[in-house]
Amino acid sequence: MQSTKRILALILILIVSIIVPGNIRLVSAADSPTVIYTYYVDPSKDTIHVKMEISWPQWDITLQQEGLGFRCQWKVTNVTIYGDGEKLTIAPQVSDDGCISYLLPTSKYNKIVVEYNVPTTVTRGSIDYVQYKGEDFILIRPDIFLPKNLPYDVTSVKTQVIHPQEWDVITPGGKKFYDAISEIIFGSHHFIIVAKTGTFFEYTKQTEKGTQIGIYIHKSIKNAYKIEKQTVKLFEYYENLFGTPSPYGVYTVVFLPEPPDMPIWVGEGQYGQGISIDPSLNFITRINHAMFHVWEGWGPGGMAGIGEANWQWEGINEYYVTKSSLTMGIIKSYKESSTFREFYGVYKMMVKNGDDIALSKAPEYFNTHIDWNLWPIGILAIYKKGALVAMLLDLEIQKATGGRKSLDDVERIKFQEFGYRKKLYTNKDLLRIVNNVTGQDFSWFFEKYVWGTAKLPVDKYFEDYDSDGIINIDENSWRATIVYGDGRVDSEYAEALKRQSVDNNLLTDKDEIPDNLFPLILVGGPLANNLTKFYLENYFNLNITNDYPGRGKGIIAVKNINGRNVVILAGSDRWGTKAAVEVFGKMEKYPENIVIVDWNNGEPNIIKEIPWNN
Known part of the structure; x- marks a missing residue:
């Protein structure tokens, strides 16, 4: 496929070169555009000399300085441009945000060479370092100057580093990084680490799904073994979430010592990332977001959407930073996450100050700055509010399916359809997939919280049950609540259901039951479970006795009561209850009718369904 695209692109360019008059050169089909970056690294200096060689383009191209969304912090100096060895005089153009660019006359020369110096240490505003020189390593961001207007499908981009003999080079992607299709290097953030030999511990592992992981940890960082294990565990979590190994086959992460003033961060690239470690912080949250990307x-192997869906690959991402950490046991409770402590606080400020906007409109506000936060309101909406909406969507999916489906299933199906950039997704695509997963229409949710600005019903889910004045996510069942009769044999069936479901809350009928909208699953008949007796008498209009439905038989009955799905799993005896629990545990969705189950050759089966109106 790639070779076919390359040949077609070359044929098209050849046709254009023949038709268009002027000084455009004719070339053979064997030629192709080539960009070669060479970095000359001298650790004793505070600048890096860069040589960029651009060959073959049939038209003039622009060399654009990358601004990273801020005013350009890269102090590019000593820019010299040559055309076939002849020194050229080209005046730079300066944009409003301080970035410089050059219009290169590449159509007139076989090779354009651009040489320049960049500092070894560069900040992204007051947020973090994106290029940094340490005592025994130098982190380089290679795409400071980006050639624009190139035919990316047929352009070869190579990067090489000239460094002292006693130093080594670490790059994400290994050899692939050095000979990459330009869409990879130009379309994302990448980095190079040049370090003294022996400066980093190196761990390599191939995951069960086949990704080759490389982990480099600076020897000054403590708990390297723990960092390595948790990094692999997190990566495998995302492999299972999306149902596939890395689309690029490799993943490299470099952990650097934390500078005293601000962290180091570079890279949300598909091959890997480089970050610094503050031992006092939970390091996993720093790599989590970029790993999701x-x-x-x-990258070209992943999936992304059109502008209105930006909140999906950033807001849903931020939500999974917390969800994955809790699922993996990295944090013990949601109290330790930033979702409520920061994101909910930011959202309340947005509402209070009249700055709340619809997620689908957020990209229109990327340059709308506010006086109470460093970030533009569009960015806050996509990341902070988007994470809260993703969390509520996950809860609603679980609520609609009795905890059997979640946002995980949606993301997995979404990748199957849109991964490898088959096409860009929209918010309507997400709605369609959610509807298919749940079997319900979620238009109301999207109308309110994606396309609209209805107040997020956070308090509806997370109440202040301990009356401490603080709404904690832990004070509400995250998923279904399973209740069994205290001191009864049904406890083992309830435990089995808890293990095979996504439930996080198991109680007895003597415990205080949270009054929320999450599913309530009652295990055991009215003689064994007082809560079952209460709901049967007051809501279900259904009798379960020692004689009905009969020896060894059980009943599965579900009703929505005041917005909450209540499930009764009970039998005429313990075997009937066991049968009901096992059959229910294998169901993909709630039954619409009353279900009668019985045993057949040691296996529980559905023997009858009775409509509620009967």
Whole structure:
């Protein structure tokens, strides 16, 4: 496929070169555009000399300085441009944000060479370092100057580093990084680490799904073994979430010592990332967001959407930073996450100050700055509010399916359809997939919280049950609540259901039951479970006795009561209850009728369904 695209692009360019008059050169089909970056690294200096060689383009191209969304912090100096060895005089153009660019006359020369110096240490505003010189390493961001207007499908981009003999080079992607299709290097953030030999511990591992992981940890960082294990565990979590190994086959992460003033961060690239470690912080949250982007958000092997869906690859991403950490046991509770402590606080400020906007409109506000936060309101909406909407969507999916489906299933199906950039997704695509997963129409949710600005019903889900004045996510069942009769044999059936479901809350009928909208699953008949007796008498209009439905038989009955799905799993005896629990545990969705189950050759089966109106 790639070779076919390359040949077609070359044929098209050849046709254009023949038709268009003027000084455009004719070339053979064997030629192709080539960009070669060479970095001359001298650790004793505070600048890096860069030589860029551009060959073959049939038209003039622009060399654009990358601004990273801020005013350009890269102090590019000593820019010299040559055309076939002849020194050229080209005046730079300066944009409003301080970035410089050059219009290169590449159509007139076989090779254009651009040489320049960049500092070894560069900040992104007051947020973090994106290029940094340490005592025994130098982190380089290679795409400071980007050639624009190139036919990316047929352009070869190579990067090489000239460094002292006693130093080594670490790059994400290994050899692939050095001979990459330009869409990879130009379309994302990448980095190079040049370090003294022996400066980093190196760990390599191939995951069960086949991704080759490389982990480099600076020897000054403590708990390297723990960092390595948790990094692999997190990566495998995302492999399972999306149902596939890394689309690029490799993943490299470099952990650097934390500078005293601000962290180091570079890279949300598909091949890997480089970050610094503050031992006092939970390091996993720093790599989590960028790791999600391996599958969704940036590279040509992942998936992404049109502008209105930007919140999906950033907001859903931010939500999974917390969800994955809790699922993996990295944090013990949601109290330790930033979702409520920061994101909910930001959202309340947006509402209070009249700055709340619809997620689908957020990209229109990327340059709308506010006086109470460093970031533009569009960015806050996509990341902070988007994470809260993703969380509520996940809860609603679980609520609609009795905890059997979640946003995980939606993301997995979404990648199957949109991964490898088959096409860009929209918010309507997400709605369609959610509807298919749940079997319900979620238009109301999207109308309110994606396309509209209805107040997010956070308090509806997370109440202040301990009356401490603080709404904690832990004070509400995250998923279904399973209740069994205290001191009864049904406890083992309830435990089995808890293990095979996504439930996080198991109680007895003597415990205080949270009054929320999450599914309530009652295990055991009215003689064994007082809560079952209460609901049967007051809501279900259904009798379960020692004689009905009969020896060894059980009943599965579900009703929505005041917005909450209540499930009764009970039998005429313990075997009937066991049968009801096992059959229910295998169901994909709630039954619409009353279900009668019985045993057949040691296996529980559905023997009858009775409509509620009967």
